[in-house]
Amino acid sequence: MKRLFFIFVFCSYFVSSTAQNAYNIVPQPVIVKSQADKFVFNKGTRVIIPEGDPAMHNASFALIERFMTASDIALKEETLSEENKDMTNAVFFKTDPKMTNKEGYRLKITKERIEVEAAEAVGFFYAMQTIRQLLPPEIEKSTTSGVEWAVPCVEIEDAPRYAYRGLMVDVSRHFSSVKDVKRYIDLLAFHKINTFHWHLTDDQGWRIEIKKYPKLSEISAWRYRTLIGHGNAAAKDRKYKQERYGGFYTQEEIKDVVAYAGKKFVTIIPEIEMPGHALAALTAYPELSCTGGPFEVEGNWGIFNDIYCTRDETFRFLEDVLSEVMELFPGTYVHIGGDEAKKTRWERCHHCQSKINELGLKNEEELQSWFITRIEKFVRSKGRRIIGWEEVTEGGISPEVTVMAWRGIQKGITAARQGHDVIMAPQTFCYLDYYQSKDRETEPLANGGYLPLDKVYSFDPTPQELSAQEAKHILGGQANLWREYIPAETHLEYMLFPRLAALAEAVWSSRDGKDYEDFKKRLVSGVLKHYAALGINYANHP
Numbered sequence: 001m002k003r004l005f006f007i008f009v010f011c012s013y014f015v016s017s018t019a020q021n022a023y024n025i026v027p028q029p030v031i032v033k034s035q036a037d038k039f040v041f042n043k044g045t046r047v048i049i050p051e052g053d054p055a056m057h058n059a060s061f062a063l064i065e066r067f068m069t070a071s072d073i074a075l076k077e078e079t080l081s082e083e084n085k086d087m088t089n090a091v092f093f094k095t096d097p098k099m100t101n102k103e104g105y106r107l108k109i110t111k112e113r114i115e116v117e118a119a120e121a122v123g124f125f126y127a128m129q130t131i132r133q134l135l136p137p138e139i140e141k142s143t144t145s146g147v148e149w150a151v152p153c154v155e156i157e158d159a160p161r162y163a164y165r166g167l168m169v170d171v172s173r174h175f176s177s178v179k180d181v182k183r184y185i186d187l188l189a190f191h192k193i194n195t196f197h198w199h200l201t202d203d204q205g206w207r208i209e210i211k212k213y214p215k216l217s218e219i220s221a222w223r224y225r226t227l228i229g230h231g232n233a234a235a236k237d238r239k240y241k242q243e244r245y246g247g248f249y250t251q252e253e254i255k256d257v258v259a260y261a262g263k264k265f266v267t268i269i270p271e272i273e274m275p276g277h278a279l280a281a282l283t284a285y286p287e288l289s290c291t292g293g294p295f296e297v298e299g300n301w302g303i304f305n306d307i308y309c310t311r312d313e314t315f316r317f318l319e320d321v322l323s324e325v326m327e328l329f330p331g332t333y334v335h336i337g338g339d340e341a342k343k344t345r346w347e348r349c350h351h352c353q354s355k356i357n358e359l360g361l362k363n364e365e366e367l368q369s370w371f372i373t374r375i376e377k378f379v380r381s382k383g384r385r386i387i388g389w390e391e392v393t394e395g396g397i398s399p400e401v402t403v404m405a406w407r408g409i410q411k412g413i414t415a416a417r418q419g420h421d422v423i424m425a426p427q428t429f430c431y432l433d434y435y436q437s438k439d440r441e442t443e444p445l446a447n448g449g450y451l452p453l454d455k456v457y458s459f460d461p462t463p464q465e466l467s468a469q470e471a472k473h474i475l476g477g478q479a480n481l482w483r484e485y486i487p488a489e490t491h492l493e494y495m496l497f498p499r500l501a502a503l504a505e506a507v508w509s510s511r512d513g514k515d516y517e518d519f520k521k522r523l524v525s526g527v528l529k530h531y532a533a534l535g536i537n538y539a540n541h542p
């Protein structure tokens, strides 16, 4: 603590003692030592990378691509050699295997050259994102002229506080094209967020092609009406847009997105909801429900009674689905949902009640534990792990299950104390579908709740009351964007930005160095200008 304080004061001294350079970087790096002067990119600038690791090209390409798009500068990539090792006008990548955080990097910008050190390609990639933020915002544009491509001289040491830094986007309530999903991934990389949680299935639409169950694409992916206005309206006042709405990603498209994300060092976690939020699937396969249906893909928002029945056919279906999903997504985790599963149907279903008797369970909560455990074992048998929303702990569950806390910090604390790995995504700090201004009249329709920028910024994924041992279970934090009220991409951008920047700093930067006013200054003087150049419809509340 004392040392961190010292570093903080030391850095503040340097930042404030040199007037001419400003460093508008978000998330704030661990150490920023201000230097005078600048480095200017030109047509002769090279990027020199070590030989051997193909992922290094993805890191250097992050910078090369920006210049290629924005300017007439084609940065030349070379591998490190005797001839070029002392060259000026170059960005040098030097591998330092001793660096313990593989996402960390050191960046030294002088007038003559830029040196970057990291243990792995991902660290170099994040150094390129830092350089991107130090460049004039025109670097985000598709054509420019007359810009001096200068970055201020500086020495930076940086590494994230958490290994898990995520954003969830719900594409069930409203769908996003492949092009838009790729844009989210680009913007995650800009904020050094490394995980995209893709909420692919829900009551209102199933969005992933599963070869063995074609009706998921033919039927479950489409709804025929969508509620107009807020979901809390009385039934008699509800009006609907009577229109076929939906879509799904083919497996080829999913592979394309996964490969794209890999190049941006973003891991995708697919979510397949169970046992609740399953009406879209049950519409196509009503035999997997307790009542047999019929159902329709929902055009209302909320929590519905019909969920998967616990009969064997359900598990055959879900295991087949998960097998195809695991083929497509190479990451460790599969998210199996688990939230908001009403037990109304299970209480009255003779299959589900016989299952409770046969297994000697106490109640429907324990039946849910049995359900999730069966899925967990299946996923683990394939060498993967599951994440579930915090409700999966109700009725007891293996500590192998990673818990995503959403109803509040306390749920995450309890789960960590039970020995679960925990991802903190409490609605009090992380639900970006909430209003961001008190003046609701001037804001687009939102889910309710109030989550202004400073509240997101104050998010601390590791509650102080956890012991050091318990705190090791907190993998990181995540923002969630539920899409009931967010059909348009411009609206989505308005909800995400700049609150996602605040979240990024909460999960990357150290707790001790956090300063909201300083964050706002960096945001306004730097990041918002990059957003504007990118054409993002951000909320201009700061």
Ligand code: ACM
Pocket: 339, 340, 389, 406
């Ligand atoms: C949730 O917000 N239902 C996870």
Ligand code: ZN
Pocket: 289, 290, 308, 309, 310, 311, 345, 346, 349, 350, 351, 352
């Ligand atoms: Zn049943």
